[in-house]
Amino acid sequence: MxxxxxxxxxxxxxxxxxxxxxxxxxxxxxxxxxxxxxxxxxxxTFWMQPELHRVKTNGLALSRAQEILEQEAADSPMWIITLPGARNPTLGLAWRADAPRPVAKTTHSRRGGEARGENYGNRHEGGEGRPQFEKNNASASAAGNTTSSRPGMKRLTLDPATGEALTARETAGGDFLYRFHFELYGLxxxxxxxxxxxxxxxxxxxxxxxxxxxxxxxxxxxxxxxxxxxxxxxxxxxxxxxxxxxxxxxxxxxxxxxxxxLLLPSAVQSAFQGDSRAYMQSVRGGNTPVTPPSGERAPLTDLSALLAFTEQVWNGQPIGSITVNHPGDRRATVELRAANMDSLMGGRGAARILRFDGVSGQTLDMPAVAPPSIVQSVWNIQVMLHRGFFASPVPxxxxxxxxxxxxxxxxxxxxxxxxxxxxxxxxxxxxxxxxxxxxxxxxxxxxxxxxxxxxxxxxxxxxxxxxxxxxxxxxxxxxxxxxxxxxxxxxxxxxxxxxxxxxxxxxxxxxxxxxxxxxxxxxxxxxxxxxxxxxxxxxxxxxxxxxxxxxxxxxxxxxxxxxxxxxxxxxxxxxxxxxxxxxxxxxxx
Amino acid sequence: MSLIADFLILALTLIGFAALSASMNRHAKQISNRSSHIASPGIRRLRLMVGWHLLALALYPAIKTYGISIGIAVWIGFLAISATAIALLLSYRPKMLRPVFAVTVTSSFIAGLALTVFARSP
Amino acid sequence: MKTCFEWFAALERHPRLNPGLRVLMAILGGYGVAWLGAAALTGLPSASKSDAVTLAMMLTFLLYLVNVLWIFATATLLRAALGLAIPAALFGGWLHFAT
Structure with missing residues (x-):
C-alpha cells in the first residue's frame, strides 16, 4: 500500500x-x-500473605480495636477502621500520624519517593493512598507491625474474632501489578x-x-x-x-x-491559571468537609453501639468502614460507610454514609452534596468502570x-x-x-x-x-x-x-x-x-x-x-x- | 437471589445470540441437520427479531438487580460471554446448539418464574 | 515554482517519507493541536471550573483521535497538514482573543 x-x-x-x-x-x-x-x-495481596489465610470471622472485636486505637493513635486526627468483608476477612486499622495535608495527584516527587526505595515493598495501600472512600474496597492488611508504610499513615491488622494483632509477611502484593499497570516501575x-x-x-x-x-x-x-x-x-x-x-x-x-x-496540563493551566492545588480541591468539592477540631478533649463514644445502630437502620446492608475524625476531641465525628456502591454515577463518594457525633453518638445530618453534573457523571461512570469500583463480585x-x-x-x-x-x-x-x-x-x-x-x-x-x-x-x-x-x-x-x-x-x-x-x-x-x-x-x-x-x-x-x-x-x-x-x-x- | 438474576441475564443473552446466529445463512447451515438448508426469509427475519428483542429483554433483570449504571455494564459483560459461547459452539460443536438452546429456554422460564415469585414475597 | 511542485510531488511519492511524515504530523503536530485544544475548550460553558477541565480533556482526546485518523486517511500530505493547521489556528485564535 x-x-x-x-x-x-x-x-x-x-x-x-x-x-x-x-x-x-x-x-x-x-x-x-x-x-x-x-x-x-x-x-x-491477601493470597500473598498466607499468614492471614486462616483468619476466622466469627465475631467482631471492635471494642478491642477502639482500645488499641485510643492507645496508639490518641493524637491522630483521623482513624479508619476497615471492617472484615468478602474481599478481606481481617480487621484493618489505619490512622494518620500527622496533620492531614492535601493529597495532590500530581505531586511527582512524592510518587517518586514511593515508587522506589525501601518504602515500596513495605507499603501497602488500597489505592493512591488517599484515606477516603476507597477504603471500602481496599485491603487493610499490611506489614504486620506498626512501621510507617507511607508518609502519614500507620496501619495494623487485627484478627476480627480475637482482636489480636496479626503479622504477615511484607509484600507489595497486588499493588505492584497495579502500579506497574499505570506507571511501570523504577522510572x-x-x-x-x-x-x-x-x-x-x-x-x-x-x-x-x-x-x-x-x-x-x-x-x-x-x-x-x-x-x-x-x-x-x-x-x-x-x-x-x-x-x-x-x-x-x-x-x-x-x-x-x-x-x-499529566498528558494535557494545558487544560488545568488555562482554567485555573496554573493553580493545580485549586483544581484538586475543586475536584473533591463534593466531599464532606471536616470540621476543624475544637482543642477540647472528650471521650469517644462506643463505636460498637454506632455499628449496631447502623446495621439496624441499613437493614443488613454490609458496612465497609468506620472513619473517625478528630477522635478524642469534642467535635469528633464518626462516619460509617456502606461496603457497596449503588451506582457508578456518583463517583467515589457514592456509598451510603451515616454520620454521628463522636462524643454523644447522635446521628448528624449529612451536609447536602450536590448531585454530580452531567460532565462529572460521564467522567465518574467511565472512571469507576476502569477502576472496577464495585463491591459485588459479578461485575x-x-x-x-x-x-x-x-x-x-x-x-x-x-x-x-x-x-x-x-x-x-x-x-x-x-x-x-x-x-x-x-x-x-x-x-x-x-x-x-x-x-x-x-x-x-x-x-x-x-x-x-x-x-x-x-x-x-x-x-x-x-x-x-x-x-x-x-x-x-x-x-x-x-x-x-x-x-x-x-x-x-x-x-x-x-x-x-x-x-x-x-x-x-x-x-x-x-x-x-x-x-x-x-x-x-x-x-x-x-x-x-x-x-x-x-x-x-x-x-x-x-x-x-x-x-x-x-x-x-x-x-x-x-x-x-x-x-x-x-x-x-x-x-x- | 442475584444468582438467579445473573443466570437469567446469561440465559437470555445466550438464546438471543443463538437466534441471531441462526438468522444468518452461514450459521444456520452449521446448526441444521441438513447442510444445504436455507431458511426462508420469513423465518430468518423472525429469528433476527427474536434475537434482538431477547438481548434487550436481558437488560431488565440486569438493571433490576444492579441499578442502571452497573446494570448496563453487567449486561454488556454478559453479552460478551454469551457471544463467545455461541461462537465457540458454532465452530466446535454446532450440533450441540439445539439441545443447549432447548435447555436454556426451559431453565430461563423457570428462572424468570422464580424471580417473579420471590420478588413478590415480602 | 515548478521545481517546488516537483519537490513536493517527490516527497509524496517517497514510500518511506510519506508515511513517515504523516506519523510525525500525527504524533507531534497532533499533540500540539491537542495542547491548544485542551486550553481553548475549557472556555466552553460548564457547571464548574473542574467540569470545564474534564469536558475539555474528554473532547480534546476525541479530537486528537479524529485528527490522527484524518492525517492517515486523507489523500495528500498537504491535506494532512491542513488538518493540523486549521484546528491549530482556530484554537490558537480562540485562546488569544477570548482570554
Whole structure:
C-alpha cells in the first residue's frame, strides 16, 4: 500500500491499525494483563500473605480495636477502621500520624519517593493512598507491625474474632501489578505514566481504526474458522476484540482521562491559571468537609453501639468502614460507610454514609452534596468502570473476563502479524525477527515473570528484610531471562518452551500455596473463602490454558502457500502488507 | 437471589445470540441437520427479531438487580460471554446448539418464574 | 515554482517519507493541536471550573483521535497538514482573543 496512490479509507485504516498496534503492542499487552489482574489486587495481596489465610470471622472485636486505637493513635486526627468483608476477612486499622495535608495527584516527587526505595515493598495501600472512600474496597492488611508504610499513615491488622494483632509477611502484593499497570516501575516519576499514556493513545487509535477496518462486524460476528492458519488467527483477533468492544473503548478512553492532567496540563493551566492545588480541591468539592477540631478533649463514644445502630437502620446492608475524625476531641465525628456502591454515577463518594457525633453518638445530618453534573457523571461512570469500583463480585469478574479478552486481542493481533508474513526458508527481515522475539518475550515472557513473582512470594523467607523488593526483582529477572531466551532460540521452540514454563509456574501455584502455609484450595472452598479459592482456580485455568497452547504450537506444522497475487504484493516493499479485507470476506468452507 | 438474576441475564443473552446466529445463512447451515438448508426469509427475519428483542429483554433483570449504571455494564459483560459461547459452539460443536438452546429456554422460564415469585414475597 | 511542485510531488511519492511524515504530523503536530485544544475548550460553558477541565480533556482526546485518523486517511500530505493547521489556528485564535 502506498500513500501517494489512490486508496480506500479501509486500506489506510488497515495500515494505521497494524502499525499503531504493532509498535507498542508488547507494552500494551503488559499494561492490559497487569490491569486485568489489578481488578483483584486486594485478593492477590491477601493470597500473598498466607499468614492471614486462616483468619476466622466469627465475631467482631471492635471494642478491642477502639482500645488499641485510643492507645496508639490518641493524637491522630483521623482513624479508619476497615471492617472484615468478602474481599478481606481481617480487621484493618489505619490512622494518620500527622496533620492531614492535601493529597495532590500530581505531586511527582512524592510518587517518586514511593515508587522506589525501601518504602515500596513495605507499603501497602488500597489505592493512591488517599484515606477516603476507597477504603471500602481496599485491603487493610499490611506489614504486620506498626512501621510507617507511607508518609502519614500507620496501619495494623487485627484478627476480627480475637482482636489480636496479626503479622504477615511484607509484600507489595497486588499493588505492584497495579502500579506497574499505570506507571511501570523504577522510572523517574511521571515518565512511566507518560509512556503508559502514549501507549494508551496508540491503543485508542488501534481500536478505532480496527473497527473501521472490520467492515462486516455483524455478518462476521460469530465467524470463527478453525484450523485455517491466518484466517483462524484473524477470527480469534476479531472475536476477542468485538465481543468486549464497549469495554475496550471505555477502558482505553478512561485511561486517557485518568492520566489526562499529566498528558494535557494545558487544560488545568488555562482554567485555573496554573493553580493545580485549586483544581484538586475543586475536584473533591463534593466531599464532606471536616470540621476543624475544637482543642477540647472528650471521650469517644462506643463505636460498637454506632455499628449496631447502623446495621439496624441499613437493614443488613454490609458496612465497609468506620472513619473517625478528630477522635478524642469534642467535635469528633464518626462516619460509617456502606461496603457497596449503588451506582457508578456518583463517583467515589457514592456509598451510603451515616454520620454521628463522636462524643454523644447522635446521628448528624449529612451536609447536602450536590448531585454530580452531567460532565462529572460521564467522567465518574467511565472512571469507576476502569477502576472496577464495585463491591459485588459479578461485575468485577465480568470486567476481569473482558480484560482477559482484551489481552487476547492484543496477543492474537501480534502473533497474527508475524504469521501473516511468515515464509518458508526465507531469511527473516530484521523487523520481522524483532517482532517475533518481542512477541515471545512480551507475551509468554510476561506470564513467566508473573508466575515467578508469585513463586518468589512464597519461597523468599517471610522475615527477610525488604522481601517485597526482592519479589519485584524476581519479576524483572524472570522477564529479562525470557527476553534472552527468546533471542537465542528459534521462534517455534521459543514459544513452546516459554509457554510450558509459564503454564507450569502458574498452574502449580495452588500446590505451592498449600505447601507454603496458605489455605489450600479444598480448604478455601470448604470455608467459603471464594476469593481466595478464585485465585487458585484462575491459576489452574490460566496455567492449563497456557500448557494447552504450548501443546497446540508443538503439533502445528506451518503450511506456506505463496500465491501469485501474494508474491506480487511482496515485491513492493520489504514489510509486505496483506490485504485483510480479502481474508475477511471469505465464507467458511 | 442475584444468582438467579445473573443466570437469567446469561440465559437470555445466550438464546438471543443463538437466534441471531441462526438468522444468518452461514450459521444456520452449521446448526441444521441438513447442510444445504436455507431458511426462508420469513423465518430468518423472525429469528433476527427474536434475537434482538431477547438481548434487550436481558437488560431488565440486569438493571433490576444492579441499578442502571452497573446494570448496563453487567449486561454488556454478559453479552460478551454469551457471544463467545455461541461462537465457540458454532465452530466446535454446532450440533450441540439445539439441545443447549432447548435447555436454556426451559431453565430461563423457570428462572424468570422464580424471580417473579420471590420478588413478590415480602 | 515548478521545481517546488516537483519537490513536493517527490516527497509524496517517497514510500518511506510519506508515511513517515504523516506519523510525525500525527504524533507531534497532533499533540500540539491537542495542547491548544485542551486550553481553548475549557472556555466552553460548564457547571464548574473542574467540569470545564474534564469536558475539555474528554473532547480534546476525541479530537486528537479524529485528527490522527484524518492525517492517515486523507489523500495528500498537504491535506494532512491542513488538518493540523486549521484546528491549530482556530484554537490558537480562540485562546488569544477570548482570554
Amino acid at each position: 502506498r500513500f501517494d496512490q489512490a486508496r480506500s479509507m479501509r486500506l489506510s485504516m488497515s495500515w494505521l491499525h497494524t502499525w499503531s498496534g504493532l509498535v507498542l503492542g508488547w507494552l500494551l499487552f503488559a499494561i492490559f494483563v497487569t490491569g486485568t489482574l489489578s481488578f483483584f489486587r486486594n485478593e492477590i 523517574e516519576p511521571g515518565w512511566g505514566r507518560w509512556i503508559v499514556g502514549i501507549a494508551t493513545m496508540f491503543m485508542l487509535v488501534a481500536i478505532v481504526s480496527g473497527v473501521i477496518v472490520h467492515r462486516n462486524i455483524f455478518k462476521d460476528f460469530f465467524t470463527f474458522r478453525t484450523g485455517k492458519g491466518k484466517r483462524s488467527w484473524l477470527d480469534a483477533h476479531n472475536a476477542s476484540s468485538v465481543f468486549s468492544l464497549p469495554f475496550h473503548l471505555i477502558i482505553t478512553f478512561s485511561g486517557l482521562l485518568l492520566l489526562g492532567n 468485577r469478574w465480568l470486567l476481569f473476563l473482558a480484560g482477559v479478552g482484551g489481552s487476547l486481542m492484543i496477543a492474537t493481533g501480534l502473533v497474527m502479524w508475524s504469521i501473516a508474513r511468515a515464509k518458508a526458508r526465507e531469511k527473516l527481515s530484521f523487523g520481522h525477527r524483532l517482532v517475533d522475539v518481542l512477541n515471545v518475550a512480551g507475551i509468554a515472557g510476561l506470564l513467566i515473570a508473573i508466575g515467578a513473582h508469585f513463586w518468589a512470594n512464597r519461597l523468599i523467607p517471610a522475615d527477610l528484610a525488604h522481601r517485597g523488593d526482592w519479589e519485584i526483582k524476581v519479576f524483572f529477572i524472570a522477564w529479562s531471562a525470557s527476553c534472552i531466551h527468546a533471542l537465542l532460540r528459534k521462534r517455534k521452540t521459543a514459544w513452546i518452551e516459554q509457554l510450558v514454563c509459564a503454564g507450569a509456574l502458574i498452574a502449580a501455584l495452588p500446590i505451592l500455596n498449600a505447601l507454603t502455609g496458605g489455605l489450600s484450595l479444598p480448604g478455601s472452598v470448604e470455608q467459603g473463602r471464594w476469593l481466595l479459592a478464585g485465585f487458585d482456580i484462575c491459576a489452574l485455568a490460566i496455567g492449563g490454558g497456557l500448557l494447552f497452547a504450548a501443546h497446540k504450537v508443538m503439533l502445528h506444522t506451518p503450511k506456506f502457500r505463496v500465491t501469485k497475487a501474494a508474491s506480487a504484493i511482496d515485491t513492493e516493499s520489504k514489510l509486505s502488507f496483506p490485504d485483510f479485507a480479502q481474508l475477511q470476506t471469505e465464507e467458511p468452507a
